[in-house]
Amino acid sequence: MTGRGSSLVRAGFALALALGVTLALVAAAGAPPVATLLVMLTGSLGSPTACLRTLSAFAPLLLCGAALCVTFGANLWNIGVEGQITLGAIFCLWLLRGAGDLLPPDLAVGLSLGAAMVGGMLWALLAGVLRTHGRVHEIFSGLGLNFVATGISLWLILGPWKRPGMASMSGTEPLPPVLHLPLWGGRPMSLWGLLLALAGFVFVAWLLRRTFFGLALSAVRQNMTAAGRLGLRPRRRMLAAMGLCGALAGLAGGILVAGLYHRLIPSISGNYGYTAILAVLLASGSLRALPAACLFFAVLTVGSIQLPLELSLDSSLAGVIQGVLVLTLFAARRLWPADTRGGA
Amino acid sequence: MSLDYFAALLGAVLFAAAPLLLAALGETISERGGVINLSMDGTVLFAAMAAFAAARAFGNPWLGLAVGGLAGAGVAAVLAFFGLVLGASELAVGFVLTLFCRELAYFVGHAAARQPGPDLGVLHLPGLSDLPVLGPALFRQSPVVLLSLAAVAGVWFFLMRTRSGLLVRAVGESPAAAASRGFAVRRVQILCCLAGGALAGCAGGFYSLSVKPGWGHPQGCEGAGWIALAIVIFGGWKPTRVALGALFFAAIQVAGIALQDVLPGLSGTLFQIAPFPVMIVTLLVVNLRRSAVFRELARRVPLFGRLMPRTAGGAPGAIAGALDKGF
Numbered sequence: 001m002t003g004r005g006s007s008l009v010r011a012g013f014a015l016a017l018a019l020g021v022t023l024a025l026v027a028a029a030g031a032p033p034v035a036t037l038l039v040m041l042t043g044s045l046g047s048p049t050a051c052l053r054t055l056s057a058f059a060p061l062l063l064c065g066a067a068l069c070v071t072f073g074a075n076l077w078n079i080g081v082e083g084q085i086t087l088g089a090i091f092c093l094w095l096l097r098g099a100g101d102l103l104p105p106d107l108a109v110g111l112s113l114g115a116a117m118v119g120g121m122l123w124a125l126l127a128g129v130l131r132t133h134g135r136v137h138e139i140f141s142g143l144g145l146n147f148v149a150t151g152i153s154l155w156l157i158l159g160p161w162k163r164p165g166m167a168s169m170s171g172t173e174p175l176p177p178v179l180h181l182p183l184w185g186g187r188p189m190s191l192w193g194l195l196l197a198l199a200g201f202v203f204v205a206w207l208l209r210r211t212f213f214g215l216a217l218s219a220v221r222q223n224m225t226a227a228g229r230l231g232l233r234p235r236r237r238m239l240a241a242m243g244l245c246g247a248l249a250g251l252a253g254g255i256l257v258a259g260l261y262h263r264l265i266p267s268i269s270g271n272y273g274y275t276a277i278l279a280v281l282l283a284s285g286s287l288r289a290l291p292a293a294c295l296f297f298a299v300l301t302v303g304s305i306q307l308p309l310e311l312s313l314d315s316s317l318a319g320v321i322q323g324v325l326v327l328t329l330f331a332a333r334r335l336w337p338a339d340t341r342g343g344a
Numbered sequence: 345m346s347l348d349y350f351a352a353l354l355g356a357v358l359f360a361a362a363p364l365l366l367a368a369l370g371e372t373i374s375e376r377g378g379v380i381n382l383s384m385d386g387t388v389l390f391a392a393m394a395a396f397a398a399a400r401a402f403g404n405p406w407l408g409l410a411v412g413g414l415a416g417a418g419v420a421a422v423l424a425f426f427g428l429v430l431g432a433s434e435l436a437v438g439f440v441l442t443l444f445c446r447e448l449a450y451f452v453g454h455a456a457a458r459q460p461g462p463d464l465g466v467l468h469l470p471g472l473s474d475l476p477v478l479g480p481a482l483f484r485q486s487p488v489v490l491l492s493l494a495a496v497a498g499v500w501f502f503l504m505r506t507r508s509g510l511l512v513r514a515v516g517e518s519p520a521a522a523a524s525r526g527f528a529v530r531r532v533q534i535l536c537c538l539a540g541g542a543l544a545g546c547a548g549g550f551y552s553l554s555v556k557p558g559w560g561h562p563q564g565c566e567g568a569g570w571i572a573l574a575i576v577i578f579g580g581w582k583p584t585r586v587a588l589g590a591l592f593f594a595a596i597q598v599a600g601i602a603l604q605d606v607l608p609g610l611s612g613t614l615f616q617i618a619p620f621p622v623m624i625v626t627l628l629v630v631n632l633r634r635s636a637v638f639r640e641l642a643r644r645v646p647l648f649g650r651l652m653p654r655t656a657g658g659a660p661g662a663i664a665g666a667l668d669k670g671f
Contacts, residue, residue, distance in 0.1 A: 025448075025451070025452075028452075029451070029452065029454070029455075030455075077435070077439070079439075130624065130628065134628045134631065134632065135628075135631035135632065135635060136624060136627045136628050136631055137627075139382075139439075140570070140573070140574055140577075140623065140624065140627055141624050141627075143567075143570050143620070144570075144620035144621060144623050144624045145620075145624070147567060147617045147620040148617055148620055148621055150617065151616070151617035274443050277439075277443075278440065278443065281436060281440065312454075313451070313454060314450050314451045314453075314454040314457075314561070316446075316447040316448075316450035316451045316561075317447075317451050318447075319443065319444070319446070319447030319451075320444065320447045320448050320451050322444075322447075323440055323441075323443055323444025323445075323447060323448070324444065326440050326444075327422075327426070327437070327440055327441070327444065330426055330430075330432045330436070330437060330440070331426065331430060331432070333432070334426075334430040334431055334432050335430070
């Protein structure tokens with residue numbers, strides 16, 4: 001079987017099996033299966049507003065997916081994307097609160113996105129240094145730092161940045177409209193976020209495919225010892241990959257604050273970090289398939305928001321479908337392996 | 345500190361440690377057999393949901409606990425099928441499973457969320473319950489405490505003192521060598537994975553039926569599976585040290601709650617996340633201590649150097665360095 005043909009077979013098998021499992025689960029939960037899928041479809045693609053909402057979930061997902069391609073490119077399991085998004089959001093809001101009145105609004109918003117990238121990068125570098133110099137695997141440091149980042153954001157919301165008079169879980173005081181990303185394309189989200197996400201994705205694709213850095217990263221992935229002997233400085237490359245990944249994830253956090261929520265809310269990272277990992281695994285690390293995987297997961301995530309209201313099902317159905325899809329794809333890849341290029 | 349306060353503190357630590365002990369012991373068995381089960385966190389959560397839902401349906405918490413154990417073994421069976429039968433990457437499958445099981449637990453458990461249900465209650469042993477300190481700490485306490493301590497002894501005895509345990513360790517240390525001696529390596533690994541999953545499932549049952557009774561979104565035991573994974577590394581894959589590690593993390597949780605009364609200005613959320621930075625720092629210390637550079641330096645120190653072992657204690661051979669390979 002040729003590579004393209006077998007990958008189509010695998011994708012078809014994974015989709016069919018995932019659809020079957022999903023329908024069975026929904027039926028077992030006592031809801032009409034087909035109606036459930038229809039609710040999810042209309043909730044995410046049924047109207048212009050719904051499409052915009054899907055795109056507003058697609059932008060951070062694509063940014064985080066591109067970010068993860070960099071770390072997976074160096075064989076790093078960057079589980080800490082959630083925390084890096086959160087830190088990006090915190091740094092972004094910190095700059096807007098501090099300098100929003102002093103600077104021209106456009107400059108302040110631009111700088112706040114830069115601050116978001118710095119925040120995410122610092123958080124990722126912390127996990128990176130723990131890996132390269134402290135021998136703590138990035139799965140544990142990233143996961144621990146995710147919880148710490150959630151703690152910091154909760155502390156800010158309930159403590160120093162609480163709304164005047166009342167601390168509430170609904171978030172901090174909303175930003176004045178001049179400090180929003182220019183509202184272009186209507187509510188709920190500025191399409192500037194989408195543009196930035198696409199730019200980030202193209203940048204990552206260029207970096208990994210067309211530059212010496214990308215080549216060196218791929219050498220580090222395939223054989224760290226050999227890369228070290230060649231003088232490629234694997235540790236430094238890994239740190240650079242972590243830093244870049246964190247910066248992009250932080251940018252996603254900045255977009256969420258400046259472009260969507262206009263304030264800091266608890267768990268602002270909205271599971272995008274974990275969903276992006278699943279999307280990258282679904283795309284099997286292929287950059288070409290990544291946007292499609294992210295868009296599909298964004299459709300699922302946004303569509304499931306309506307489920308509790310309309311069918312009193314839990315909205316975690318989206319995550320269930322995503323997980324089943326990735327697992328069935330793993331199975332399909334083992335059952336019909338790609339030709340001898342040594343994929344999998 | 346009065347004796348009663350000490351007994352209460354000891355009891356609280358043992359109580360909080362019970363599910364951590366079980367989950368960490370499960371992962372120890374699994375990794376000693378050469379299978380890294382990264383799905384711990386999802387397994388614990390999914391089993392917690394299954395145990396609570398089953399206890400509600402049957403009206404019997406012990407049946408619920410058994411269902412929790414079965415649910416954990418079921419998740420491990422999926423991992424074993426993908427990793428050992430199909431040959432996919434254990435790490436990738438385990439990680440996807442942990443995310444998937446969490447979402448599945450919330451989805452399937454939606455009907456049982458925030459509902460009243462049975463729990464395991466409090467044990468009363470005539471005579472033993474009236475002992476001075478041990479009475480309140482061990483015997484006038486949820487039964488999960490005694491069960492978890494029994495599990496420590498059982499797992500230690502199995503791994504270190506029985507022939508089957510020796511086989512498990514041999515398979516985990518060098519699958520190729522064990523296979524050339526004619527042992528069914530894959531069957532041993534599948535059984536280890538299943539047993540580990542079942543223990544983690546019981547840990548989930550301990551949470552939803554006793555330590556944090558009930559089911560909700562969030563349940564309150566999120567992250568416990570990750571802590572258990574870190575405890576196994578911290579404990580050097582040795583059952584007794586793993587048990588000490590679990591007690592250490594439980595003590596931190598209890599200290600957080602105790603300090604909350606003393607320092608009311610600090611938010612409770614800060615204490616909930618306290619175990620995670622501690623987890624990172626302990627891994628840092630433990631891993632640096634095991635590094636070759638540190639051992640070389642330490643051996644040059646007079647007196648102290650003699651205490652340093654010549655070889656690094658560490659991961660079973662089959663999984664050493666596995667985490668560095670990526671997906």
